[in-house]
Amino acid sequence: MRQVLxxxxxxxxxAFDTAQGAVVAVAFLLACGFFFGNNLFLMGQAEMRGFFAxxxxxxxxxxxxxAMRLFADELxxxxxxxxxxxxxxxxxxxxxxxxxxxxxxxxxxxxxLLYPWSLSLLGDPDGGRIAAGxxxxxxLSSGYAAVCLYxxxxxxxxxxxxIIGFALLFAAYLxxxxxxxxxxxxxxxxxxxxxxxxxxxxxxxxIGLENGAYFLCMTLFFLALTGFQLERRRWQ
Amino acid sequence: xxxxxxxxxxxxxxxxxxxLSFTINKGEVMGLLGPNGAGKSTTMKMLVCxxxxxxxxxxxxxxxxxxxxxxxxxxxxxxxxxxxxxxLSVIDHLRFTGRMQxxxxxxxxxxxxxxxxxxxxxxxLHRRIDELSKGYRQRVGLAASMLHDPExxxxxxxxxxxxxxxxxxxxxxxxxxxEAKTVLLxxxxxxxxxxxxDRMMIIDRSELKAIGTAEELAALASGGNRLHAVARDIDPxxxxxxxxxxxxxxxxxxxxxxxxxxxxxxxxxxxxxxxAATLFRSVAEGGGVLLEMxxxxxxxESVFHRLTGEVAQ
Numbered sequence: 001m002r003q004v005l006x007x008x009x010x011x012x013x014x015a016f017d018t019a020q021g022a023v024v025a026v027a028f029l030l031a032c033g034f035f036f037g038n039n040l041f042l043m044g045q046a047e048m049r050g051f052f053a054x055x056x057x058x059x060x061x062x063x064x065x066x067a068m069r070l071f072a073d074e075l076x077x078x079x080x081x082x083x084x085x086x087x088x089x090x091x092x093x094x095x096x097x098x099x100x101x102x103x104x105x106x107x108x109x110x111x112x113l114l115y116p117w118s119l120s121l122l123g124d125p126d127g128g129r130i131a132a133g134x135x136x137x138x139x140l141s142s143g144y145a146a147v148c149l150y151x152x153x154x155x156x157x158x159x160x161x162x163i164i165g166f167a168l169l170f171a172a173y174l175x176x177x178x179x180x181x182x183x184x185x186x187x188x189x190x191x192x193x194x195x196x197x198x199x200x201x202x203x204x205x206x207i208g209l210e211n212g213a214y215f216l217c218m219t220l221f222f223l224a225l226t227g228f229q230l231e232r233r234r235w236q
Numbered sequence: 237x238x239x240x241x242x243x244x245x246x247x248x249x250x251x252x253x254x255x256l257s258f259t260i261n262k263g264e265v266m267g268l269l270g271p272n273g274a275g276k277s278t279t280m281k282m283l284v285c286x287x288x289x290x291x292x293x294x295x296x297x298x299x300x301x302x303x304x305x306x307x308x309x310x311x312x313x314x315x316x317x318x319x320x321x322x323x324l325s326v327i328d329h330l331r332f333t334g335r336m337q338x339x340x341x342x343x344x345x346x347x348x349x350x351x352x353x354x355x356x357x358x359x360x361l362h363r364r365i366d367e368l369s370k371g372y373r374q375r376v377g378l379a380a381s382m383l384h385d386p387e388x389x390x391x392x393x394x395x396x397x398x399x400x401x402x403x404x405x406x407x408x409x410x411x412x413x414x415e416a417k418t419v420l421l422x423x424x425x426x427x428x429x430x431x432x433x434d435r436m437m438i439i440d441r442s443e444l445k446a447i448g449t450a451e452e453l454a455a456l457a458s459g460g461n462r463l464h465a466v467a468r469d470i471d472p473x474x475x476x477x478x479x480x481x482x483x484x485x486x487x488x489x490x491x492x493x494x495x496x497x498x499x500x501x502x503x504x505x506x507x508x509x510x511x512a513a514t515l516f517r518s519v520a521e522g523g524g525v526l527l528e529m530x531x532x533x534x535x536x537e538s539v540f541h542r543l544t545g546e547v548a549q
Contacts, residue, residue, distance in 0.1 A: 006335040014323045078319030082380075085284045085315075086336045087308045234287055236247075 003088045007096025008103065011070065015104050020069075028062045028108055036115045046123030048116060052133040052203050056196055059144050060173060064165030066104055067148035070097045071230070072161040090230040094149070094223055101145045109137060129205055136202035139215035143195050144169060146222035153229045172196065237262045237388055237418040238283065243292035245278050252278040254442045256292070260435075262387075265414045267429030267436035268422040271544055275442045276422040277316055280392050283420070284313045297387060309337075312386035316393050318377030322366035326357055326376050329365055330383060337384035347383050355379040355409060371402035378409065389413060391421040395428060407432055426537050440544040453539045462532040463511040465500040470524025472498060478518040483509060497527060 015021040032051070035058070039050040074080035083093055119125040151165035152158075176196040179187050191197040195218060198211045238260040245253045253275040260266045268276050281287040283294060285304035293300060296307045321329055330352070334344045352358040355375040360368060365376060374394065381389065394410065395403045410419065410432055423429050429436050430450055437447045446453050467475070472490045479488055479502070486509065491499040502511045512529055519526045 002338075003336050006332065010321075010324070010328075010332045013328070014321075018323050077322070078315060078317060079321055081281075081286055081315045082313075082319060082333070083336075085286050085308055085311070085313045086333075087305045087338070088336065089305070 003086075004092050004096040004099065007083075007088075007093065008099040011097055011100030012103060015066070015100065021066075021104075024062060024065050025104075025108060028058070029111060031058055031062075032112050032115075036112075040119075040122075046119050047125050048119070048130055048133060049203070051115065052137065055137055056140060056173065056199060059141055060166060060169045063101075063105070063141060063144045064148045064151065064162045064169070067101055067145060067152050067165060068158040068161040069152070070101065070149055071152040071226075072155055072158045075156040075233075076158070084230075084234075091223075091227045093230065094153075094227045098145065098149055098223055098226075101149060102142060105141045105145065106138070109134065109141075129203075132205050132207055133203055135207065136199050136211075139202070139212065140195060140199045143215045143218040143222075146219040146226070150222045150226045150229065153226045237264070238294065238296055238420065240283075240294040241292055243279070243282060243294055244290050245275075245282055245287060246290045251442045253282070253439075256439075256444050258437060258444065258447055260418060260420060262418055264435060265410075265419045265421070265433045267433035268420060268439065269426065269429050269436050269540065270422075270424065270439035272424055274439045274544075276424075276439055277392055279439065280313075280390050280420070280422060284308065284311050284390055309384070310387050312381035312384070312389045314374075314377045314381045314389075314391045314394060317396065318374045318394075320365045320373055320376055320380070322364070325362050325364050326352075326368070327361040329376060330361075330380055333380040334383045339384060344383075347385070351379040351382055354382075354412070356405075371398050371405070374398065374402070374406060375409070378406075378413075382413065387418060389417050389419045389421075391419065393422055393424075395423070395425070403428070426540055438540060438543050445543040446539070461504045461506065461509050461511055463500075463502040463515065464528075464530045464532060465502070465515055465526065466497050466528040467500060467519050468497045468525045468527055470498070470519055470522045474522050475500075475518055475524070478522060479514060482514045482518065483511070485509075486511065486514075 016025070035054045036048070036051045039045050039047070043050070071080070074083060084090070116125060116127075116130050120127075147168050148161075148165035151168060152161040154164055155161050172194050173196065175190060176194045179190040179194070179197075182190065195215070198214050201208075202211050238258075240259075241257050243253060243256040244251060256275075256279060268279065270276050278287065282289050282301070283296065285301055285307050289301065293302075295301070297310050299306045299310070301307055321332070324332065327348070330348045331344065334340075334347060339347060349358075352361060355378050357372060357375050357379055360372055365373060368376065378391075378394070381391075391410070395406050398406060407428065410421065413419065414432075421429075421432065435447065435449050436453065438445045438453070472492065475498075476488055476490065479486060483504065485505060487503045489501045491501075493499055500515070502515060504511055512531065515529065516526060
């Protein structure tokens with residue numbers, strides 16, 4: 001466990017210490033601010049529904065950017081060989097990197113807590129729904145982060161990792177948009193498999209154990225896949 | 237310290253390393269020599285548990301490779317080109333590596349101080365790695381690989397891409413380290429292995445061609461005894477007869493030069509055949525003069541070329 005935290009610490013340091021990490025963080029916060037301000041100033045609503053509704057789209061662009069270099073860069077520069085010959089397992093490497101990505105997102109989300117706070121000064125927002133929204137956001141990004149970490153383990157090029165991560169998330173997004181036009185049986189099935197229906201249900205305030213379980217399973221599945229992919233590289 | 241038995245590794249259908257068996261004793265400096273693409277790096281990657289062998293087994297300090305975490309704890313590994321985290325400073329790189337190896341607190345600080353001093357990187361500890369020269373990066377890599385005080389050091393081409401001064405420095409460093417450790421280093425430069433290693437293995441086209449000290453390998457490649465000489469004022473046929481009578485199994489080639497002297501080359505299968513004495517007597521008895529006599533020196537280079545089937549330039 002100690003090594004997982006050491007690796008996580010190194011990744012966080014690189015993420016916030018380099019220009020690339022800072023640019024992604026600032027761009028993310030600017031985009032969040034834009035969508036939040038849109039609702040507040042143009043529509044005059046003291047609430048965050050619009051903000052949470054647009055977040056899956058934003059995350060689709062930003063999480064692949066935060067995750068792309070995690071394994072791809074190590075593979076490209078040869079430092080993966082250093083990591084892989086340290087006395088740690090592949091799964092510990094995956095967990096360390098994943099934890100760093102999740103913490104990075106958590107830090108960015110906590111900076112957006114300024115919005116509900118300013119709303120509470122202006123009006124009387126529904127605190128319960130906002131809390132549910134943040135919980136949903138956290139669960140969704142934990143799943144997305146695992147997908148993008150997996151994408152990063154597939155290639156030696158960070159840009160290709162970005163494109164794979166984005167394509168996977170975008171495909172899931174398109175499918176959930178198209179689900180409404182499909183036959184009911186397929187719709188039910190897609191609702192079970194895709195992440196967005198669960199996210200939207202949580203935004204409506206429907207928070208069940210199944211939502212948490214779904215995102216936990218999604219995360220574990222992609223983390224296991226990442227570990228498997230790293231092991232597979234040794235055999236190729 | 238290392239024992240390998242029929243170690244093989246395939247990439248797809250082709251063997252990168254085939255049927256490698258060898259033993260490296262504790263405290264020894266072993267050189268892994270071979271042309272590019274011979275399988276040196278693959279061998280090393282198998283020993284550090286980065287690549288699993290397709291077949292065969294090896295033991296590091298008595299621990300089999302399949303117990304990979306225990307094996308990795310005993311090894312300090314410097315991959316080819318000494319990769320390092322360029323976004324970090326030297327001290328952060330060393331701290332991170334040390335912590336991943338399980339060091340902490342005072343021990344980590346002490347080890348970093350010792351290794352940084354030994355590898356002469358104490359002056360650049362707070363510089364970012366991507367600002368350093370290749371020689372410094374190589375030294376940072378070496379320092380990092382030894383932080384956890386491993387018994388065995390595996391260095392993949394530690395001097396590639398360095399200038400002559402840096403090469404000398406790294407060699408001295410390796411020699412200093414080798415006093416207390418077992419070292420396995422790879423190279424395609426003969427003089428380097430000759431200068432640093434106690435014993436060497438020659439690998440070519442995925443297979444082990446020879447293993448031994450430089451002298452053992454030289455003896456292996458010479459496969460006998462050869463003498464070059466220049467003589468004057470003697471009839472070539474008479475000389476051929478005389479030598480033929482004294483040493484029947486010797487092959488003699490005679491080349492008449494423009495100035496009237498004869499260039500002679502004597503080759504015997506028996507390394508103990510008295511070529512020089514016989515030639516001297518034969519020339520003297522025939523009334524000739526011997527101008528020059530030179531036994532062939534078998535260099536490691538000729539061994540290498542012979543074993544790897546390459547033509548010496």
